[in-house]
Amino acid sequence: MIEVSENKCHGGTQGVYRHRSRACSCDMTFGLFMPDPDFGEHVPVLWYLSGLTCTHENAMIKAGAQRWAAEHGIALVFPDTSPRGESVPDDDSHDLGQGAGFYLNATEAPWSSHFHMWDYVAHELNNLVCGEFPIDGDRQSIMGHSMGGHGALTLAMGLEGRFRSVSAFAPICNPTASEWGRRQLRAYLGDDESLWRKHDATFLMLEKGFDGPVLIDTGTEDQFFDRLGTDKFLEAVARRKQQVSFRLQAGYDHSYFFVSTFMEEHFDFHSEALGRQ
Amino acid sequence: MIEVSENKCHGGTQGVYRHRSRACSCDMTFGLFMPDPDFGEHVPVLWYLSGLTCTHENAMIKAGAQRWAAEHGIALVFPDTSPRGESVPDDDSHDLGQGAGFYLNATEAPWSSHFHMWDYVAHELNNLVCGEFPIDGDRQSIMGHSMGGHGALTLAMGLEGRFRSVSAFAPICNPTASEWGRRQLRAYLGDDESLWRKHDATFLMLEKGFDGPVLIDTGTEDQFFDRLGTDKFLEAVARRKQQVSFRLQAGYDHSYFFVSTFMEEHFDFHSEALGRQ
Numbered sequence: 259m260i261e262v263s264e265n266k267c268h269g270g271t272q273g274v275y276r277h278r279s280r281a282c283s284c285d286m287t288f289g290l291f292m293p294d295p296d297f298g299e300h301v302p303v304l305w306y307l308s309g310l311t312c313t314h315e316n317a318m319i320k321a322g323a324q325r326w327a328a329e330h331g332i333a334l335v336f337p338d339t340s341p342r343g344e345s346v347p348d349d350d351s352h353d354l355g356q357g358a359g360f361y362l363n364a365t366e367a368p369w370s371s372h373f374h375m376w377d378y379v380a381h382e383l384n385n386l387v388c389g390e391f392p393i394d395g396d397r398q399s400i401m402g403h404s405m406g407g408h409g410a411l412t413l414a415m416g417l418e419g420r421f422r423s424v425s426a427f428a429p430i431c432n433p434t435a436s437e438w439g440r441r442q443l444r445a446y447l448g449d450d451e452s453l454w455r456k457h458d459a460t461f462l463m464l465e466k467g468f469d470g471p472v473l474i475d476t477g478t479e480d481q482f483f484d485r486l487g488t489d490k491f492l493e494a495v496a497r498r499k500q501q502v503s504f505r506l507q508a509g510y511d512h513s514y515f516f517v518s519t520f521m522e523e524h525f526d527f528h529s530e531a532l533g534r535q
Numbered sequence: 536m537i538e539v540s541e542n543k544c545h546g547g548t549q550g551v552y553r554h555r556s557r558a559c560s561c562d563m564t565f566g567l568f569m570p571d572p573d574f575g576e577h578v579p580v581l582w583y584l585s586g587l588t589c590t591h592e593n594a595m596i597k598a599g600a601q602r603w604a605a606e607h608g609i610a611l612v613f614p615d616t617s618p619r620g621e622s623v624p625d626d627d628s629h630d631l632g633q634g635a636g637f638y639l640n641a642t643e644a645p646w647s648s649h650f651h652m653w654d655y656v657a658h659e660l661n662n663l664v665c666g667e668f669p670i671d672g673d674r675q676s677i678m679g680h681s682m683g684g685h686g687a688l689t690l691a692m693g694l695e696g697r698f699r700s701v702s703a704f705a706p707i708c709n710p711t712a713s714e715w716g717r718r719q720l721r722a723y724l725g726d727d728e729s730l731w732r733k734h735d736a737t738f739l740m741l742e743k744g745f746d747g748p749v750l751i752d753t754g755t756e757d758q759f760f761d762r763l764g765t766d767k768f769l770e771a772v773a774r775r776k777q778q779v780s781f782r783l784q785a786g787y788d789h790s791y792f793f794v795s796t797f798m799e800e801h802f803d804f805h806s807e808a809l810g811r812q
Contacts (some may be wrong), residue, residue, distance in 0.1 A: 471785070478776040489773035492781075496766035499755040501785035504769075507777035508748070 259390060261414075262287065266367035268328035269294040272318065277386060281343035281378040283371060287337035289318040297331035302397035302523075302532040303387070305335050307379070307413075309404030312358045314338045317403070320514040323343045330534045331348060333393050339405065340374040354526050360433075361409030361513055364446035370476035373446060379409070380417055399528040403427040403517050404482070405438070407474075415468050423531030425473035425516045425524045428480050431459040432487025439487075460487060463494040472502040473527045475520045477510030503527070539564065540713070545605035546571040549595065555664060556663040558655040559618035560648060565662060566595040566613035574608035576706040579674035579809040581802075582612050582698075584656070584690075585729070586681030587715075588634045591615045594680070597791040598733040603802035607811045610670050614656050616682065631719055635707045637710075638686030639734045641723035651722060657684070657694055672783060676805040680794050682715070684751075688736035692745050700808030702801045704794045705757050708736040709764025714806035716764075735762060740771040750804045754787030780804070 260275040266272075269367020270293040279286040293301060304327065314336045319324065327334040330418055340346075340359030347368040349355035359375035387393035400421045402410030414424035433439020434454045443454040456463040472495075495502050510516040518524050528534075539551040547570040556563040568580060581604065585594050591613045594600065616696040617623075617636030626632035636652035665672035677698045679687035684706025688709040691701035710716020711731045721733040732738040749772075754767055772779050787793040805811075 390638065470609045478778055483776060489770045492769035492773050493766045495783065496769050499760060499783060501755055501783055503780070505780045506776060506778055 259386065259470055265527060267291065268324045270324070270328050272324060274314065278342070279282050279382060281382045283342045284341045284346055286341065286378065286383075287304065287314050287338055288383060289314045290319075290391065291324050291327050292391060293328050293331045293333065295392075299334050299395040300392045301331050301395045302399070302534055303333040303335060303395070304316060304528050304532075305337070305379070305398070305400040305402075305410070307337065307361065307402030307406030307409040307466055308339050309402075309406045310339070310353050310386050311466055312339050312406075312434070313346070313357070316514070320518065322518040322521050323525070326522050329475070330399040330500040330525055330529040332386075332525070332529065332532065332534060333391065335387055339379075339384055340375060348371045353438060357473070358405065358415055358442065360405060360442050360446065360457065363447055366446060366448050369446050375409075376532065380413060380420075392481065397422065397532050399423040401425040401427075401528065402522055404512065405430055406431060407431070408459060409456075412457050415459070415462040415466055416456060418466075423467060423471050423473070426475075427477045427520065428482070428486060429459065429474060430486055431491035434458045435490065436485050436487050438482070438485040443519070452530065460491045460494045463498050463500060465502045467498040470501070471527065471531055472500060473524060474502070475503045475507055475516075475524075476505075477507050477516050479509055480512045482512050536663065543599045544568065546603050547601070549601060551591065556618070556655055556659060557647065558651045558659045561620045561623055563618070563660075564591050564615055565660060566591045566603050567668065568595075568601045568611040569668060570605050570608045570610065572669075577669045577671040578608050578610050579676070579811060580610040580612060580613070580672070580757045581805055581809075582671045582675070582677040582679075582687070584614065584638065584654070584677070584679030584686040585616050585682050586631050586679075587616070589616050589683075590634070593791070594794075597795065599795040599798050600635055600802070603799050604640065607802055607806040609802070609809065610664075610668065611721050611740060612660070612664055614660055616631065617652060623649045628630060630715060631722055635682065635719065637719050637723065637734065638689060639723055643723060643725050645722050652686075653690070657690060657697075674699065674809050676700040676809055677704040678704075678801055678805065679706065681789065682707055684708070685710060685734075685736060689734050689739060692736070692739040692743055693733060695743075695746065698747065700748050700750070700805050701745055702804055703752075705753045705759070705789050706736065706751060706762055706764060709767035711735045711738070712767065713762050713764050715759070715762040737768045737771045740768065740777060743774040744777045747778070748750030748804065749777060750801060751779070751781045752781075752784055752793075752801075754784050754789065754793050756786055757789045759789050
């Protein structure tokens with residue numbers, strides 16, 4: 259692992275690091291904010307998964323999250339959204355290939371050679387940051403935006419016991435029925451739609467739910483609202499009787515202006531779950 | 536109108552009053568909390584609609600609402616849930632007849648002689664309290680519990696422009712499909728199910744929504760969860776893109792212990808909508 263950059267930020271350190279990834283068979287870059295060391299030897303960690311087209315950098319710059327991570331004494335990881343590089347397959351559209359990993363392990367050519375973002379985030383990067391930095395791996399929570407909200411919800415439900423809380427901004431939450439999902443799931447996982455379900459938050463909610471609190475914000479003016487599948491996900495939440503706080507925020511769209519507005523409340527939410535009042 | 540009782544409470548006055556109701560063709564009793572007169576000549580008003588079996592008195596005693604009405608300077612009305620008296624029809628079950636008016640105007644015998652709770656709450660009692668007390672009728676919001684949550688949601692969406700905000704605790708929100716609804720709607724409104732829809736919050740949400748913020752809390756351990764229709768209502772909320780905050784509160788049931796827990800937050804919500812921060 260090499261250091262790309264480190265900057266002091268809100269009393270802590272915003273770092274960017276690069277490492278060779280076995281899961282993705284390429285070099286991967288991630289952002290990590292560590293709060294002021296005065297918080298103690300090992301701090302809890304919150305994952306932020308980004309949306310389509312983003313690298314590790316977008317949220318690091320635009321989400322305004324370090325302010326609250328610093329206040330609560332929480333480490334914050336910003337993974338990339340896909341494998342990268344000239345040798346990595348890509349597609350001309352913005353929502354398949356590089357920048358659009360969908361947080362799953364592809365099984366179909368040409369994607370299966372590199373696109374293993376589930377294993378990367380869930381295992382490889384987790385082991386790396388918990389091993390290299392003073393992070394308490396027993397206290398983890400996860401959040402995400404759009405495709406990253408999909409990732410946060412599916413990882414939280416799929417990795418039972420890993421995360422204490424999960425939140426999302428405008429998550430894609432029923433991709434097996436959406437323009438943002440069906441094409442990608444078919445490309446990455448093949449034609450057997452039954453294999454898609456473990457990457458669909460609505461199915462996961464109906465089948466197992468999440469053993470902890472869930473917070474979701476979506477804007478009423480979200481320009482991609484019809485691609486998110488919010489209606490079916492909410493129906494599943496009610497059927498599951500999932501502990502949840504769901505808000506449709508009047509006038510907000512899909513942008514980071516929306517995400518940054520509610521970031522403080524998402525940190526309050528995770529901070530309580532992480533015992534970090 | 537006669538005064539049944541007046542008690543000083545949190546610096547204001549908790550009154551109980553009785554009057555002859557034209558809408559219900561019987562004497563009706565209601566509770567009204569008025570905050571400290573120091574708040575000014577005319578204060579905004581919040582309606583609290585109660586659930587099955589309740590009179591005007593249950594919430595007045597158990598919801599812990601006056602504390603917050605006093606702090607925010609808001610009048611609080613507690614209507615009864617049905618017409619009352621020996622001459623008023625009734626049923627042996629707890630969820631039809633007296634104590635179970637469902638906030639509608641019955642058209643079917645024997646109920647049509649007295650059961651006009653929609654007109655009573657929406658018009659007659661509104662005119663009475665706004666005329667007899669220093670209340671600003673242009674600043675109204677509404678809340679309710681269970682059947683009263685149904686009433687709050689249907690009145691808020693049915694009386695466009697009347698209420699600035701609406702909230703509910705464990706509302707019945709899809710009664711046309713529920714054990715708490717189908718029997719009563721048939722008894723009160725007859726067999727034509729198309730006439731039931733204007734008293735079903737899920738249909739109203741799909742058709743028109745609410746022009747303001749909505750807050751709903753329901754407990755994950757609500758013993759009547761399956762009668763509430765929460766899943767279909769949430770699906771409608773998402774389809775409507777309704778400004779909403781919906782929370783499933785872990786471990787809470789259907790009782791006033793649940794209602795009172797979140798009353799402060801409901802007042803914060805309405806207070807903001809009523810310009811009363």
